[in-house]
Amino acid sequence: MANLFRNIWSIFSRTRSLPPNPPNPPPPPLLDEPWLKLNWGDRENDLQFINNYKPKGEGHHQFRILLHGPVGAGKSSFINSVISALEAKISHRAFANTGQSSFTNEYKMYSIKKGNQGEMYPFVLNDMMGLKNLGRKYRRVYEKDMKMAMKGHIQDGYTFNPESALSKNNPLHYNKNPTINDKVHILVSVIDADSVNRLDKSVVEIIQDIRDEATELGIPHVAILTKIDEVHPEINKDVKNFCRSQELQKKVKDLSNLVGIPQNCIFPLKNYHSEMMLNDDMDALILKILRRIIEIGDEKLSS
Template sequence: MGNKESLEGVKDRASQKFKRKTTKKVDMTDALLDQPWRRSSWIPQEVHRKKQDLLRRITQYVPVGGVLPKARILLIGQVGVGKSSFVQSASLALGSSYQTMPGSAQYKSHQVKDTDGTALKFILSECRGLEPMGSGGIRTEDVANILKGHVGVSFQFKALQPGHNGKGFKRNPLLADKVHCLVYVLEAATMGDISQSLQKKIKAIQEQADELGIPELVLLTKVDEACPAVQEKLTEIYWSKSIAEKTQHVAELLDIPISHILPVKNHPRSRPDPSTDILVLTALYRMLHSADGFLEDLN
């Protein structure tokens, strides 16, 4: 999985170098670090420039190598963690729309479109693969089938046994059917409540992804619900002690580099917010970049 990275600037000094306005709701002194744990600029002009650059890169994205029509990103997580909300947020940030393809409650895919309705060169799929069996979850073997591209539109996930035959099972999947980047979706606010059984299931899926060489990222959702300072001001996300600690916890729990953990706040059902857009678009572009890394390794 690679070596874990250490957080940058997580030392909490008594005298803070940077002064911020406090509010009655949030004690910033206790909630924020002396130095950011990830570098980023939130100057309005810089945010606008960065957003335009991300929009250009994402809308003009073409899978590297010219051997694949579209990259496939798989978001895997429990019900309610924000998989579908991320797809919606990405669409809002892009100022476009998306179309959900035929599928099932356990596994479905979305085609994100450009502002003119043109289909972009990637597909965002989502899978309910982390719930316990009997609670809407699917077997690790079936997650492996998704990663390998065996799962078609009409595939039936069986509660008693993994499906290796029957309707919807692709025996000879194409590269386009396979997953090119795997993203674990976890709630920032509930990171401390991850059960041993869930950890075991994630580890089993990681082993499958490692064998296939599929890059893995973590989407850490609902960061505003995990930290009052971030809820008060989203641009404090990389200064937040709570988010820094949760990011470190995920890195250690899953043995994933901190740079592979992407904190986001999903859009509410309202007009897009520039700061939210930056986090969502940055995460989406990182997924596409990782998919390209996978395709390059194939060559």
């Protein structure tokens, strides 16, 4: 028993003498010159472009934006942010996820009211079930559902089943004859900036495979890098500071190398999530990104 107490005391003494963990190093200072130049005064021009936009082509009246990405990355928050910026009030239409499980289980389409006359914007945003570390079987199911969604075969309201992809024999949710308005016109991967260097290999491979499928279908692919305010405290103080953050610049480069999306098609963004009032600079960034998404997709429509 005496030996036992001596051993316990020895361990306790060594633990007490250990030096404290060193504090986390401070983030590198912001660059003197921005690595990305944005005209923050273009908000009204971007809003006018969005308000005046009409899809090209006969019978084409709806431009479809499909969002996908890891669980909790901010797909639903992006939808709420777009609606907030366009309707000039904080929106909660899409239920945003604050945990590790996917809140979105349905294939959900969001249309946005334009002004007070009941007119709708000619673009819609479609939300997908969030990506997580999937086994081989579930991965194949997710990819099949994604391909059907991009081709316009999945109807609004379909509940995703990780065990099996949507059946062609499902009369309620399988669209046998999709029109140009049902098909996806641009694919947007939504990824948490802080998670870029911690993405599971299987998630990266799924994003790459879906990118390949989109390319075969002629669908452009871009990415939104969310939660940029958590990368550097100065971005949290002022969202315009993201253009001078070395860490964020590196994350854009790393994501580009991981999944093959060009750096000028990766858009850093701060979503509305805790704010109770609109912010002019956040609105300006949201509208600029929405405009670029429309422009890139529309360019493919007219080619």
